[in-house]
Amino acid sequence: MREPYGVILAGGRATRMGGGDKGLLQIAGQSLLARVVDRIAPQVAGLALNANGDAARFAGFGLPVLPDGIAEYPGPLAGVLAGMDWAAAQGADHVVSVAADTPFFPEDLVPRLLLAAETEAKPIALAATPRPDGGHWRHPTFGLWPVALRHDLRAALEGGLRKVVLWTDSHGTATAPFPATPFDPFFNVNTPEDLETARRMAEGARA
Structure with a gap:
């Protein structure tokens, strides 16, 4: 399999943070988005940012900015679709x-x-972390997506589909498990309290 391209999903409205761009919030002297770029860029052949509104606010990152192609903020699958279309091009x-x-x-x-x-012979793969019952929590914004499915995804979104796993499971989805110690690596910042937690985590990692 050839090295994939990457897309950072920043198209949401951050309502629990009071609006604005969560990715531009700072922890330990660096924006969330800069930290994400530093982690994903070495792993992919090329990188773009999915975001809506004025692209100029992200000019400092030097990345292509891809708006949702589906109106009314239909959720992360619209960003995945924008990334699929761009990667296919x-x-x-x-x-x-x-x-x-x-x-x-x-x-x-x-x-x-x-x-x-590859191991499970499935077209899509999603990251996951362990649940107490022995199963896994899937993290559907962290996935591997074949661009050949972009037309099917577009049709599903235009038909009103919004829940990621309903679409992924209809095509077959592998699970890539990751440990959740010493903390959940997929911890995300949704609230001001989460931002403070992330700042403490970042400072602990630097100590």
């Missing part, structure tokens, strides 16, 4: 999505997603 077979508000995700995310898809 670059000649890529797959795109990997990551969330702009999750600054501690694994630095081996992409190879483990690729391995899971």
Whole structure:
């Protein structure tokens, strides 16, 4: 499988943070988005940002900015679709999505997603962490997506589908498990309290 391209999902409205761009919030002297770029860029062949509104606010990152192609903020699958379309135009077979508000995700995310898809012979792979009952929590904004499915996804979104796993499970989805110790690597910043937690986590990592 060829090295995939990557898309950072920042198209949400951050309502629990009072609006604005969560990715531009700072922890330990660096924005969430800068931390995400630092983690994903070495793992992919090319990188873009899915965001809506004025693209100029992200000019400092030097990334292509891809707006949702589906109106009314239909959720992360619209960002995945924007990434699929862009990656297909670059000649890529797959795109990997990551969330702009999750600054501690694994630095081996992409190879483990690729391995899971290959091992389970499934077209899509999603990251996961353990549940107390022995199962896994899936993290659907952290996935490997074949661009060949972009037309099917577009039709599903235009038909009103919004829940990620309803679409992924209809095509077959591998699970790439990651440990959740010493903390959940997919911890994301949704509230001001989460932002303070992320700041403490970042300071602890630097200590």
